[in-house]
Amino acid sequence: xxxxxxxxxxxxxxxxxxxxxxxxxxxxxxxxxxxxxxxxxxxxxxxxxxxxxxxxxxxxxxxxxxxxxxxxxxxxxxxxxxxxxxxxxxxxxxxxxxxxxxxxxxxxxxxxxxxxxxxxxxxxxxxxxxxxxxxxxxxxxxxxxxxxxxxxxxxxxxxxxxxxxxxxxxxxxxxxxxxxxxxxxxxxxxxxxxxxxxxxxxxxxxxxxxxxxxxxxxxxxxxxxxxxxxxxxxxxxxxxxxxxxxxxxxxxxxxxxxxxxxxxxxxxxxxxxxxxxxxxxxxxxxxxxxxxxxxxxxxxxxxxxxxx
Numbered sequence: 001x002x003x004x005x006x007x008x009x010x011x012x013x014x015x016x017x018x019x020x021x022x023x024x025x026x027x028x029x030x031x032x033x034x035x036x037x038x039x040x041x042x043x044x045x046x047x048x049x050x051x052x053x054x055x056x057x058x059x060x061x062x063x064x065x066x067x068x069x070x071x072x073x074x075x076x077x078x079x080x081x082x083x084x085x086x087x088x089x090x091x092x093x094x095x096x097x098x099x100x101x102x103x104x105x106x107x108x109x110x111x112x113x114x115x116x117x118x119x120x121x122x123x124x125x126x127x128x129x130x131x132x133x134x135x136x137x138x139x140x141x142x143x144x145x146x147x148x149x150x151x152x153x154x155x156x157x158x159x160x161x162x163x164x165x166x167x168x169x170x171x172x173x174x175x176x177x178x179x180x181x182x183x184x185x186x187x188x189x190x191x192x193x194x195x196x197x198x199x200x201x202x203x204x205x206x207x208x209x210x211x212x213x214x215x216x217x218x219x220x221x222x223x224x225x226x227x228x229x230x231x232x233x234x235x236x237x238x239x240x241x242x243x244x245x246x247x248x249x250x251x252x253x254x255x256x257x258x259x260x261x262x263x264x265x266x267x268x269x270x271x272x273x274x275x276x277x278x279x280x281x282x283x284x285x286x287x288x289x290x291x292x293x294x295x296x297x298x299x300x301x302x303x304x305x306x307x308x
Contacts, residue, residue, distance in 0.1 A: 002282075006171065006197035017199060021060070024270035025268070081146075081148060090132045114126070117149065122163065148173035151202055152175075155305060173266075175306055176256060188261035203265050227302065
């Protein structure tokens with residue numbers, strides 16, 4: 001598994017990060033057993049993944065802690081998050097951090113994020129929470145501070161633009177995929193200038209794994225005049241038919257992997273075989289240049305969908 005330096009953190013991370021949220025939550029959302037979930041976590045680690053992302057809101061911190069219990073801590077990068085909705089006073093933040101440390105079975109968190117910050121609440125949340133996070137960093141409870149957007153509602157990244165203006169955060173989590181490439185213009189150029197670490201979420205969601213949902217999204221984009229002359233059915237079938245990729249999800253992961261400024265592409269799953277497919281995709285080569293240019297032309301102006 002390829003490794004990349006995560007911006008100014010200096011952390012050496014696997015390109016693939018195992019995501020503990022999304023629709024699968026490592027299988028917990030699909031009633032998989034704890035043993036099955038641990039098998040997925042350890043399968044990712046055995047494949048060379050050293051970055052694991054979770055959150056207090058996901059309910060997967062504790063099982064991640066079990067999955068990594070026998071692994072050298074200094075060889076892992078653990079990322080978790082604090083939801084603004086669960087309180088941002090110093091006591092609430094400290095309690096959340098201490099609970100996350102217990103769940104994960106560690107005495108420090110590599111990256112601790114403010115989770116899903118709404119654009120309209122950014123200033124007040126940061127004013128209240130950041131000084132506490134900075135104290136926790138000084139105390140060694142967390143190493144680096146991050147922030148994640150609510151991509152489904154903030155598809156043009158307006159909150160992260162504000163965050164980059166302030167340049168307080170070492171790492172950002174941004175939505176980016178072949179259907180919505182707007183982060184290339186508004187976020188990734190600036191993160192490279194500031195040497196901010198970039199975690200990609202939404203590389204593959206329902207629209208890129210479910211043909212019926214993709215048709216709905218294409219219809220929506222056509223009605224909104226964000227794309228033109230695309231068939232609602234099979235708009236991305238050329239990716240497989242022309243031999244560029246093994247599947248649409250395979251193409252989607254490789255599209256994100258080779259975007260300049262990307263450090264970690266998050267991938268969630270509830271199935272060990274699906275995990276292996278995702279690993280293969282993120283170890284795959286770049287899409288052919290003609291394929292990339294076709295995708296740029298098709299969706300390069302889209303900023304209104306998340307791909308869910």
